[in-house]
Amino acid sequence: MSGDDLGLFTDPEADERRPLKRDRSxxxxxxxxxxxxxxxxxxxxxxxxxxxxxxxxxGYRELRGIGSFEDFAGTGEADAIVEVQDGDVVSKIASTLYDNGVIASARAFVEASKTDARVTSIQPGFYLMKTKMSGQNAVARMIDPKTRVPAVQVVGGLKLTDIQANGKTVKGIYSLLADASCTEKDGAKVCLTGDEIKAAAEQTDPVALGVPDWALADVKRAEPQYRLEGLIMRGVYQVKPGVSAVELLRGVIVSSSQKLQGAGIPGGTMNTGFRPYEVLVIASLIEKEAIEKDFTKVSQVIYNRIKKPMPLQFDSTINYKNNQPHIRTSDADREAQGPYNTYINQNLTPTPIGSPSQQAIAAAIKPEGGDILYFVKCQTDGTSCFATTFEEHNANDQKAQKDGVY
Known part of the structure; x- marks a missing residue:
């Protein structure tokens, strides 16, 4: 044993300085x-x-059309109505054509479309196609302007039915829808008539026609021939040809309901003091009585007169019932009894008197403000002069006549 085996001379801190052995396992x-x-x-x-x-x-295979490639031969057989929706790209259009039996494979259309850049400009709407078409023929037909069903353009103030003006017929909404309903069957054009659409409008349950809930009670109370007036607001409508009058009307009314919702009916009417349907009526009156720059002022006149209360005294409401396009009315017209005579009645008309625009609806929801009660067209461009007293209004009226405005 060495002299230090007992640890007598070991540095007490040495163990702390010495590295510990690691557990390698x-x-x-x-x-x-x-x-x-x-x-x-x-x-x-x-x-x-x-x-x-x-x-x-x-995805690349799908985009490039890699895979099975089947194609029909020829220009097609039976009629097929195909809808292109907003935002559809070429591949989506190809899939829609395939799903409707127009082409044998989506790739047949995609490949054929590479030779004509116009395919990328195909607009939303309905197209009169044929089943079992070759991809090339399908492309040629899709880009032909005559293939697309013309959209129905509803202008502000348009009525459901036709009117006669200066010996000419001004087509109403029913006639415009009838024109767009045409399709070919066995080489002959087949269309709904305006009378068929009118009958469907008057005789079908409003729920089946797509009338929104907020308008149902008023529509059911209205005379059948006026019940849908105003529910097809100003705008462009894609009409599917070859369907029944009820289905056609339903598609248009549902589309219009969406437009109305976007314009603020019923959501924006809560603080007006009127029900949503009444706001629609007011908007139709504004549309008929003024040009756009005067919409909010005419709206204020309506609000103020109903609040007083006093009759609206609008010639447009009488002319609506009489199916006349004239601006002025006769003494006999103004004295005739009826719910659309606003010279006699102090309330709004039972229904709208035409198709309102988004601008007229906005004015009906938020009028100008102020105490104006009278207005008269005082300029040849349709501009109106407004007054708070009858004396002021009478002066405006006489000046308008003197200036030859009417």
Missing amino acids: RDNARAKAKKRKKTVLWLVVALILAVGMGGAYY
């Missing part, structure tokens, strides 16, 4: 576990990349 286990985790992580990443690349490749 534990370190090895930890290293292996860490390696396994890295391996699993890389496998997960590789799997994700494989799935992503597979999806991308599948």
Whole structure:
């Protein structure tokens, strides 16, 4: 035993300075576990990349039309109505054509479309196509302007039915819808008539016609021939040809309901003091009585007169019932009894008197403000002069006559 075996001369801090021995078995286990985790992580990443690349490749195949390529021969057989919706790209149009039996495969259309850039400019709407067309013929037919069903343009103030003006017929909404309903069958043009559409409007349950809930009670109370007036607001409507009059009307009314909702009916009417349907009536009166720059002022006159109360005294309401386009009315007209005579009645008319525009609806929801009660067209461009007293109004009226405005 050495002299220091007993530790008599050992530095007491030496053990603390000496490195500890490592448990190598534990370190090895930890290293292996860490390696396994890295391996699993890389496998997960590789799997994700494989799935992503597979999806991308599948999408690429679809986009490029790689895969089965079937195609019909010829110009087609039976009639087929195809709808192109807003935002549809060429591949979506191709899928729609395939789903409707127009083409044998989506790729047949996509490949054929590469030779004509006009395919990328196909507009939303309905197209009169044929079943079993070649991709090339389908492309040629889709880009032909005559293939697309003309959209129905409803202008502000338009009535449901035709009117006679200066010996000419001004087509109403029913007639315009009838014109757009035409399709070909066995080489002959087949269309709904305006009378068929009118009958469907008057005889069908309003719910089946798509009349919105906020208008149902008033529509059911109205005389059948006026019940849908105003519910087809100003705008452009895509009409599907070859369907029944009820289905055609329903499509248009549902589309109009969406437009009305966007314009603020019923959502924006809560603080007006009127029901949504009454706001629609007011908007139709504004549309008939003024040009756009005067809409909010005419709206204020309506609000003020109803509040007083006093009759609106609008010639447009009498002319609506008499189916006349004239601006002025006779003494006999103004004295005739009836719910559309606003010279006698102090309330709004039972229904709108024409199609309102978005601008007229906005004015009906938010009038100008002020105490004006009278107005008269005082300029040849249709501009009106407004007054708060009858004396002021009478002076405006006499000046308008003197100036030859009417």
